[in-house]
Amino acid sequence: MSKRFRRTKVREQFGAVPYRIGSDGRVEVMLVTTRETHRWMVPKGWPIKKLGPLGTAMREAYEEAGVRGEGGPPIGAFDYLKVMRKGPNQICEVEVYPLLVREELEDWPERAERERRWFLPEEASNAVQEERLQAILMRLPKSLGRGT
Numbered sequence: 001m002s003k004r005f006r007r008t009k010v011r012e013q014f015g016a017v018p019y020r021i022g023s024d025g026r027v028e029v030m031l032v033t034t035r036e037t038h039r040w041m042v043p044k045g046w047p048i049k050k051l052g053p054l055g056t057a058m059r060e061a062y063e064e065a066g067v068r069g070e071g072g073p074p075i076g077a078f079d080y081l082k083v084m085r086k087g088p089n090q091i092c093e094v095e096v097y098p099l100l101v102r103e104e105l106e107d108w109p110e111r112a113e114r115e116r117r118w119f120l121p122e123e124a125s126n127a128v129q130e131e132r133l134q135a136i137l138m139r140l141p142k143s144l145g146r147g148t
Contacts, residue, residue: 009091010079010092011046011082011091011092011093012093012095013044013046013047013093013095014044014045014047014054014056014094014096014097015044015045015057015094015095016060016061016065016071016096016097016098016099017029017042017075017096017098017099017140018030018042018061018065018067018069018101019099019100019144020118021146026141027120027121027140027144027146029121029124029137029140030065030101030119031116031117031119031124031127031128032114032115033114033115035110035113037083038115039128039129040117040124040128041133042094042128042133043064043065044057044060044064044094045059045060045063045064053097054071057095057096058071058099061099062105062109063108063109064108064109064110064114065108065114065116066104066105066106066107066108066116067104068102068103068105069100069101069102069103070100070102071098071099071100072098072099073097074095074097075098075136076095076096076132076135076136076143077093077096078093078096078133078136079091079092079093079094079130079132080092080094080130096133096136098140098143098144121137121138122138125137
């Protein structure tokens, strides 16, 4: 094996799947655009030790999407390639938590850098590129005990 071969370390992140129950009783999911590539994604970020996994996910939902609410136990994980501004790109695995949105702010830290939008789970699944995240979004209503 070449000395130049290096294993790529998978980095851990935590994310939120902000959701609400629409007036028709169906689950709706909020996605945000990424800053660099403007792809649709769930709010996510690097661990914040003092907040723990769920607290980190909730903080990211506030900073990136301008939402606050009630978090629940993790509903899955997905991986993606994070394009780094400096240094090599990183493979990240994101553990995701549902976040029942109770407050949608008009102003939030990353408002000028991102777009946010509500989707039905199937639409959200079609909007993201990561296969494991697509599956999480498709099964979200069932994960929440709201049928298929």
